[in-house]
Amino acid sequence: MSQAQVRLPPPAPQIPRDAWKDCAYNGETIGCIDAQLAEGFRVAWKDGLRMTYTRLTRRNPTEPQHYRDRLGGIWSEEIFQQGNKELTNVSTGNRIFIPLRFPCKPPLKGEVGYCHH
Known part of the structure; x- marks a missing residue:
């Protein structure tokens, strides 16, 4: 079999570490x-x-898009190029960061990529 005909198995998909995203409230993860x-x-x-x-x-x-929380607070939304979003409370300045993707379990040797949920 020539080198051009060698087929490697597809890499195993990355899987989420767990069901929780690494969000942040006022900079605290x-x-x-x-x-x-x-x-x-x-x-x-x-x-x-x-x-x-x-x-x-x-x-x-x-x-920017604005949202009202169930306590009456108004939040301004900023969506970043990667799809992550940050909400800022217009009265208090509190910030919430929500990533688009889940953190992955560490990849196996030789594997790279985003995780799938």
Whole structure:
């Protein structure tokens, strides 16, 4: 068999470390699970807290999207090029960072890539 005909098996897919993303609240990393809803999204934090954010109507499409939490706080959303998002409370300046992807288990030797959930 010539070198051109050698077929290597496909690499094993990367798998998530667990079901929690490495989110952050005011710069402190904490696990979270986010879920998209028809009118916004929900975040469940590893410490047991949960919050639902309802999308507000934009007056101008060039302005950032805003959300209202169930306590009445207003949050401005910034989506980064990689798909990660950061929410900033417009009154308090508190920040929530939610990554697009799950952290992966360490890859096996010779494997690279994103994990699949």
